[in-house]
Amino acid sequence: MVNGHDSEYTGRYVVLFDRSSQESGISALSSAAGIAPLERVTGTESGNVAELLERPDVSVLFEDLSAAVVEVRPEQRHALVTTAEAEPSIVTAEPERMVHALPITTPQQAPTEFFPAFRSDEDVITRHTMAETAAVQGPSWIEDGYTWGLQAIRTHLSHLTGDGVKVAVLDTGVDTDHPDLAGQLEASESFVPGETVEDVHGHGTHCIGTVAGPADPQQGPRYGVAPEARILAAKVLDNMGNGPDGQILAGMAWAVSHGARVISMSVGARVRPGELFPQTYEMLAVRALALGTQIVAAAGNDSRRPARTAPVSRPANCPSILSVAALDTALAPAHFSNGAVNGQGGEINIAAPGWQVRSAVPGGGYRAMNGTSMATPHAAGVVALLAQAHPDASAADLSAALVASAFPLGQPAADIGAGLLQAP
Structure with missing residues (x-):
């Protein structure tokens, strides 16, 4: 088409x-x-x-x-x-x-030209020296029972599991046969012509695992924030990680109609400094809120800190969408995480682990990935925990509770918003 x-x-x-x-x-x-x-x-x-x-x-x-x-x-x-x-x-x-899932896996120079394209916010960081990598390792995290990310947001201290709460993940699909995830799926649907919901790309499965991987995975530490949440997996990007806005819109409509309390969108597009947020996505987010669904989205990975901080990506730059930044293991803003450069809507709302995040990948395995894509499903999982604790709360109330409970880290709000995400 x-x-x-x-x-x-x-x-x-x-x-x-x-x-x-x-x-x-x-x-x-x-x-x-x-x-x-x-x-x-x-x-x-x-x-x-x-x-x-x-x-x-x-x-x-x-x-x-x-x-x-x-x-x-x-x-x-x-x-x-x-x-x-x-x-x-x-x-x-x-x-x-068009929207794209384009993980950056090789060193490249900063773009010299603006391309108004979506992409996944996974960014497998290989462009930094060993010394720079070591500098962001931070304190030692023992991951025998829980990943460092779950420990950082205090999931391991929460009695909540997201029991029965529906979370939609709009991405590249899901490995429906993954032993950790098959039992977590409430429903799945592909909005990509000629392709099933099966995840060939890998990005969607990883994000879904972070939201709702089981309490006792087949291998390794627990990595799912809300292990008893019910996943609505919408494939809106094809096997190469590409697709138009219409497919995302279709996934949003499907998720809302199926009762999703939160929609997790780890996709984004660069925006120019001073660029306004997209009215279409803002109004869709407002309508979703009115129907009981909060949208969380990745802030984007276009920064090269400390030299340059890029604006929050589209559609996370919409005022009614929760924008999620990425933290490294030192609980500092990840060097790629975008920040509050633009005006209304272009702020960061909250920050979550986005460096060396371990989760499920197609084929029954696991992998650590980096990016605000990895931070976003942590936030979606916490919304599910809040929804379990407060089943009658509005979507706006859940969002407000998530932001209000953040742990302040002393970093600028332009980089981490209210602070570190915390499980209730």
């Missing part, structure tokens, strides 16, 4: 409608901009969404969120934007971007 378009922009638009006057907005776009006919889907009827999103002859409306991915002819795009600006029933219309 994206063939023939710029590699970062698909040619489609993501449109949000006012929920009280959705039909007026649809009618306006159809008559003025000639959008392709709408296929209406709900999050519980998601079986053919991947195929619908691939078709150039239809637009897709996600009824649960009053949001659509619309097909429009190139010569009609200006008319679509003009109509969206003039029509009060259309909240926002933004070009659909």
